[in-house]
Amino acid sequence: MAITDPEYTDADFQRVRGIAKDVAGIFLPESKRTLVYSRVARRVRENAKASFRDYLDFVQGPAGQVELEKLICALTTNVTSFFREKNHFTHLEEEVMPALSSRARAGGRVRLWSAACSTGPEPWSMAMSIMSVFPEAPTYDVRILATDINSNVVAQAASGLYPEAETEGISLDMRNRFMEPAGQGQLRFAGPICGLPAFRVLNLNAEWPMKGLFSAILCRNVVIYFDEVTRERLWRRLADKLEPGGFLYVGHSERVVSLRECGLEQVAPTIYRKGG
Ligand SMILES: C[S@@+](CC[C@H](N)C(=O)[O-])C[C@H]1O[C@@H](n2cnc3c(N)ncnc32)[C@H](O)[C@@H]1O
Numbered sequence: 682m683a684i685t686d687p688e689y690t691d692a693d694f695q696r697v698r699g700i701a702k703d704v705a706g707i708f709l710p711e712s713k714r715t716l717v718y719s720r721v722a723r724r725v726r727e728n729a730k731a732s733f734r735d736y737l738d739f740v741q742g743p744a745g746q747v748e749l750e751k752l753i754c755a756l757t758t759n760v761t762s763f764f765r766e767k768n769h770f771t772h773l774e775e776e777v778m779p780a781l782s783s784r785a786r787a788g789g790r791v792r793l794w795s796a797a798c799s800t801g802p803e804p805w806s807m808a809m810s811i812m813s814v815f816p817e818a819p820t821y822d823v824r825i826l827a828t829d830i831n832s833n834v835v836a837q838a839a840s841g842l843y844p845e846a847e848t849e850g851i852s853l854d855m856r857n858r859f860m861e862p863a864g865q866g867q868l869r870f871a872g873p874i875c876g877l878p879a880f881r882v883l884n885l886n887a888e889w890p891m892k893g894l895f896s897a898i899l900c901r902n903v904v905i906y907f908d909e910v911t912r913e914r915l916w917r918r919l920a921d922k923l924e925p926g927g928f929l930y931v932g933h934s935e936r937v938v939s940l941r942e943c944g945l946e947q948v949a950p951t952i953y954r955k956g957g
Contacts, residue, residue, distance in 0.1 A: 687725040689718050693733035697721060700740070701756050704749065705830055706886035706911040709756070720755045724748070754831045758906070761799040763806050763850035766901065769930045770810045772952055773897060777928060778814045781896055785821035794895045795878075796885060796919065797903035798827040801838025802850070805870060807899065808877040809855050819876035826891065828883035839880040841870035885915055894924040901951075902932035917943050925957030 694714050701707040709717060721733065728748065730736040740749050764770055781791045793811075795804035804827035811818050811825075829835050845866050848856060856868065863869040883889065885903065898919050904912040919929055920943035929937070931951045937943060945953040 685731075687722055687730065687736070688732035688734070689722070690733070693737060694718075696737050697733075697752075697756070700737075700749070700752065702908075705753050705756070705884060706908075706915075707753075707756060707906045708908040708911070717756070721752065724752055724755055750832065754833050757829075757831045757834075759799040759831065759834050760902075761802045763802040763848060765802065765806075765850070766930075766933055766951070768949070769899065769901075769952065770806055772928070772930075772949070773807065774810050774814045777897055778811060781823070782815040782818070785815070785818065785823050789822070790893070791821070791823040792893055792895045793825045794891075794898045794922070795825060795827040796898055796900040798829045798835070798838055798880070799831075800834045801827065801841070801878075801880075802843075802847075803827070803899055803901070804838065804878045804880075805841065805874075806850075808870075808874050809851070809859055811877065812859070812874055813855070819873040823877065825878040826895075827878045827880045828885075830882065830884045832882045835880050835882050838878075841875065842867055843869075886911060889918075889922075891922070895922055895927060896924055897928045897930070898923060899930045901930060901935070904935055905932065913939050916945075920945050920953075920955060923955040925955055927955045929953040929955070 694717060697717050698709045701709050725733055725736040728736055728739060730739065739745050740752055785791050793807060795807060798804050804825050807825050811823065827838060842863055845868055848860070848868055859870055859872065859874045860868040861871040900919055904915060907915065916937045916939065923929060929945060931937065933951055935951065937945055937953055940947065944956050946956060948954050
């Protein structure tokens with residue numbers, strides 16, 4: 682049977698936009714019309730539907746919950762890399778970890794959060810930074826929460842397995858120290874470092890189950906997909922999750938506008954500190 686292109690109308694695009702916004706807070710501008718087609722057409726075909734309309738009726742129908750999650754995954758953009766925006770990791774090592782390691786050694790609790798972790802280079806880079814200045818961290822109450830709305834990338838992140846070519850941002854010294862060959866040109870995180878990150882699926886624009894506060898939150902290159910209202914609401918919620926003196930790191934093209942409302946002060950172009 683010939684594979685035909687599923688029918689895709691403006692009304693279908695508007696429906697996908699509505700779903701992305703309502704479920705994930707993701708704003709899809711008009712310029713994404715073709716991208717949406719190419720990403721969602723595959724889901725339409727996999728579900729053996731002839732048109733976007735039939736597919737979206739199914740997604741929004743009583744049996745559509747699982748497919749709705751797959752649709753959201755298909756609409757996310759997961760570009761990432763190890764030690765992306767290196768200055769954040771230098772700041773973490775030099776300005777943040779000295780006090781946190783003293784606290785941990787004294788029996789205190791230390792929590793950091795990679796709030797849109799994608800396939801994992803961000804939380805694994807945080808773990809390597811922490812261990813480079815505090816090698817015994819995994820033996821203390823130090824943990825990195827790593828979350829993303831996309832369950833596929835969270836599973837990949839949790840595996841700690843990467844093609845060697847993707848690990849270029851990691852120094853040779855760190856690769857030798859924290860990773861082992863896993864066959865077929867792949868490397869895998871191994872040893873005590875694996876005790877630091879915990880991976881979970883979490884929608885930043887839904888309820889959060891976490892009760893405690895964080896010393897540092899990396900929420901980078903995700904609010905670029907949200908509209909301004911969603912963005913500012915998220916900054917406030919993240920600021921509420923920081924302990925006094927804690928740090929929020931945002932992407933290079935992102936900015937917290939409502940500093941006073943969030944109780945944050947800017948300490949570098951993309952680094953904010955919670956007051957108190
Ligand atoms: C471009 S990646 C950024 C990854 C990493 N933070 C970095 O800077 O390299 C954006 C990530 O945000 C996630 N994302 C999009 N909307 C989300 C939401 N509502 N809640 C949680 N994660 C979301 C996507 O699944 C994707 O993995």
